[in-house]
Amino acid sequence: MLSILEYLYVNARRMALSKYNVVTNTSSIKKQRPDRVNIMMDTLENNGFITLENILSNVKYYKITEKGIEAYEKWVKHFLEFAATANTATRANNSNNEKQL
Numbered sequence: 001m002l003s004i005l006e007y008l009y010v011n012a013r014r015m016a017l018s019k020y021n022v023v024t025n026t027s028s029i030k031k032q033r034p035d036r037v038n039i040m041m042d043t044l045e046n047n048g049f050i051t052l053e054n055i056l057s058n059v060k061y062y063k064i065t066e067k068g069i070e071a072y073e074k075w076v077k078h079f080l081e082f083a084a085t086a087n088t089a090t091r092a093n094n095s096n097n098e099k100q101l
Helices: 002-011 019-025 034-046 066-100
Strands: 050-056 059-064
Touching (some): 002 050, 002 066, 019 034, 034 050, 059 066
């Protein structure tokens, strides 16, 4: 869910994007089942972090809201940076352990 908010923060501040665009361009979301992505998108929308801008045929287009921008800048960005740093440190540590064996 945080990755979705990050993608919309970076790419959907001026222009709405389809869920397909979000899923295909966010690596951690590609692995999720479509029903789970729908739940995450609905949760973000119901809590006011994203808004449904328009629907063309069966395609929904989403845009990040001011509340979503504030949440991203306040804590989501920092959490994702922390998670990436922790993941990198874990991989480096595992690599060093493998070399010692």
